[in-house]
Amino acid sequence: MLVDKEKLDALVGRLFGDLSAGYGGVMVSLGHKLGLYRAMAGAGPVSSSEVARRSGCGERYVREWLNAQVAGGYVDYHPISSTYELTPEQATILAEETSPVFLPHAWQVVASMWADEPKALSAFKTGEGVSWSEHDERLFCGVAAFFRNSYNGSLVQEWLPALTGVTQKLARGARVADIGCGHGHSTVLMAKAYPQSRFWGFDVHPESIAAARAVAREAGVEDRVTFEVAKADGFAQNGYDLICFFDCLHDMGRPVDAARHAASSMADDGTLMLVEPFAGDRVEDNMNPVGRLYYSASTTLCCAHAISEKGTHVLGAQAGPRQLEEVLRSAGLGSVRRAAQTPFNLIIEARR
Numbered sequence: 395m396l397v398d399k400e401k402l403d404a405l406v407g408r409l410f411g412d413l414s415a416g417y418g419g420v421m422v423s424l425g426h427k428l429g430l431y432r433a434m435a436g437a438g439p440v441s442s443s444e445v446a447r448r449s450g451c452g453e454r455y456v457r458e459w460l461n462a463q464v465a466g467g468y469v470d471y472h473p474i475s476s477t478y479e480l481t482p483e484q485a486t487i488l489a490e491e492t493s494p495v496f497l498p499h500a501w502q503v504v505a506s507m508w509a510d511e512p513k514a515l516s517a518f519k520t521g522e523g524v525s526w527s528e529h530d531e532r533l534f535c536g537v538a539a540f541f542r543n544s545y546n547g548s549l550v551q552e553w554l555p556a557l558t559g560v561t562q563k564l565a566r567g568a569r570v571a572d573i574g575c576g577h578g579h580s581t582v583l584m585a586k587a588y589p590q591s592r593f594w595g596f597d598v599h600p601e602s603i604a605a606a607r608a609v610a611r612e613a614g615v616e617d618r619v620t621f622e623v624a625k626a627d628g629f630a631q632n633g634y635d636l637i638c639f640f641d642c643l644h645d646m647g648r649p650v651d652a653a654r655h656a657a658s659s660m661a662d663d664g665t666l667m668l669v670e671p672f673a674g675d676r677v678e679d680n681m682n683p684v685g686r687l688y689y690s691a692s693t694t695l696c697c698a699h700a701i702s703e704k705g706t707h708v709l710g711a712q713a714g715p716r717q718l719e720e721v722l723r724s725a726g727l728g729s730v731r732r733a734a735q736t737p738f739n740l741i742i743e744a745r746r
């Protein structure tokens with residue numbers, strides 16, 4: 395076997411960079427949970443002792459952590475004064491919890507995937523599924539917090555206005571269902587923006603529904619938001635004006651049944667909003683960091699859950715617009731169009 399030395403070196407460099415990022419992910423999680431990034435945000439150049447003092451942590455640990463951050467480009471270093479600085483851009487991604495690009499929570503999903511590796515190993519061998527509820531609990535909080543920030547930045551400002559006539563109905567007072575709502579951040583965001591409307595969130599995972607109720611209570615919207623444990627093809631029909639699926643239709647083993655149930659639960663001029671991970675239709679369209687992340691998560695989370703439902707489909711998180719449109723049309727929704735998109739999400743509107 396002839397090995398091209400140049401290609402080998404380039405690939406080793408690439409894999410080593412990935413390995414280094416994996417170690418760095420543990421450091422990002424520590425930095426977030428210990429308040430190290432927050433201690434540095436807006437502080438200008440600071441010594442390791444000052445970061446340790448502000449965060450209430452041991453200086454020697456903090457100094458080693460800081461050096462790892464500098465090596466990764468997540469913190470700047472000033473050699474003359476031996477000080478460390480979190481720039482405004484670094485702070486936006488690592489310290490500002492409400493920023494749409496705040497990323498530390500995403501490492502909780504990776505942590506859950508490592509913790510559940512034995513389940514994945516066995517599932518590959520048996521071909522059986524692993525349901526959402528069987529995973530390490532860091533998955534649920536990690537996914538909820540990661541998606542929440544992107545919904546925060548786009549849902550009310552861009553996605554709802556991109557749907558035909560929906561914001562007018564919401565402002566007047568509409569009935570909205572959020573299917574596969576998880577921790578309910580999307581439901582609560584919409585409820586806060588549209589106080590005249592009434593909202594229902596449904597999910598099969600009881601612990602997520604309990605968490606969603608707490609999110610609604612904390613936001614003070616529990617009088618107009620109801621969360622119930624229910625399957626996507628069995629939730630209470632209620633003449634909804636808007637039915638939403640946020641990053642969950644591809645997880646379902648019977649997505650056509652779910653969309654058909656939604657279609658028959660809508661008011662005559664109701665709208666279905668489908669939010670899915672961004673993807674192209676062909677494998678070769680998705681060969682980029684977003685595709686890599688979603689195909690990986692999809693392998694042990696999304697496909698595994700859909701297989702566990704023993705249904706008709708295993709779409710995966712990179713299903714792409716053509717397959718999604720097919721699912722919606724098979725469910726009797728004749729009018730389907732892409733309403734909006736971001737680098738991470740496709741937003742599809744479907745009507746009867």
Ligand SMILES: C[S@@+](CC[C@H](N)C(=O)[O-])C[C@H]1O[C@@H](n2cnc3c(N)ncnc32)[C@H](O)[C@@H]1O
Pocket residue numbers: 526537538541542573574575576577578580596597598599602624625626627639640641642645646647699703
């Ligand atoms: C990736 S999470 C997304 C959660 C939430 N929509 C969000 O954006 O944060 C997928 C959710 O779909 C739910 N789910 C999966 N299959 C379901 C089904 N057949 N019926 C209802 N919910 C389902 C899971 O329990 C999980 O909460």
